[in-house]
Amino acid sequence: MSVVIKKEGESKYGVVGGVATDAMVKERVETLKKSLEKDKFKVIGEFLLARCNPPWTLHGFRTNEDMIPIE
Template sequence: MGMFLGKIAVETPKYTVVEKGTNYEVREYSSWVVAETTYDPSKTRGGRDGGFMLLASFIGAFGSSDSGEKIAMTAPVITKENESGGEKLTTMQFVLPANYTMDNVPKPTDSKVVVREMPSRKVGVITFSGSATESLTKQKLEVLETALKGAGYRITGEHMLARYNDPFTLWFLRTNEVMVPVEKDDS
C-alpha cells in the first residue's frame, strides 16, 4: 500500500486545521467520494474488518466496477458502528482519490458496495498510534469528546475510526484517528 516504516505514502483527503488544542484538532474537510459497505460483523468473516475485501475488490484489486477501472488505494480506511433494528452493524468506507466525483466514479457491480459523496464538514480528531482495538478506540473517543466540549464544540454525529496503515505495518508504527463531526456554538 505504499508504506515505509509506517509513513503514509498514499493520497489522503485534504483538510485545513481550524483549531488545535490538547488532545484534539478540529479540521475542515472539503467533500470527498467514498465507496462503502455495511454489514453485521458478528455474521461476517473478518468481523469488524469484514468489508475490506469487498471494497478492495471494487477499487480494482479485482476490478469489480462497471468500467473495470483500477482505482488507487488511499488512506484512511474508515469504520463506524451503527444500529439498525436492534442489529449492531459496521459501515466501512474507502476514501476514493480526489480526482473522482459522483459524475466520473465507476459504478460498483456488487449491490453491497455503495458509492456516495461525503459533504464538506468540520470534524474533531484525536490521533494515536498502535493497534486500534475497540477498547483503545473508546478510550480515545472519551478523551476527544471531553477536550472538544471543553473547547466549546458540540458533537453532531457518530464517531468514526480512521486507520491509515495496511495490516502489515507493525502495530506500534500504525497511525489511527478517532473523528467526530462537530459544530462550534458561536456565543
C-alpha cells in the same frame, strides 16, 4: 460485493490518533468528546475509526485516527 462512491459535503471533525484497540479507542473518544465540549464545540454524531494502513504494517508505523463530527 460492490463499491459505491458518493460525494459528501464539507464536514468538520475533532481528530485524535493512536493504537486502535477497542479499549484504547473507547478511552480516547471519551477524552476527545470532553475536550471538544469544553472548548465549546458541539458533537453532532458518532465517532468514526479510520484505519489507514494494511494489517502487515509494523505497529509503530500504523496510522489510526478517531474522528468525531462537530459544529
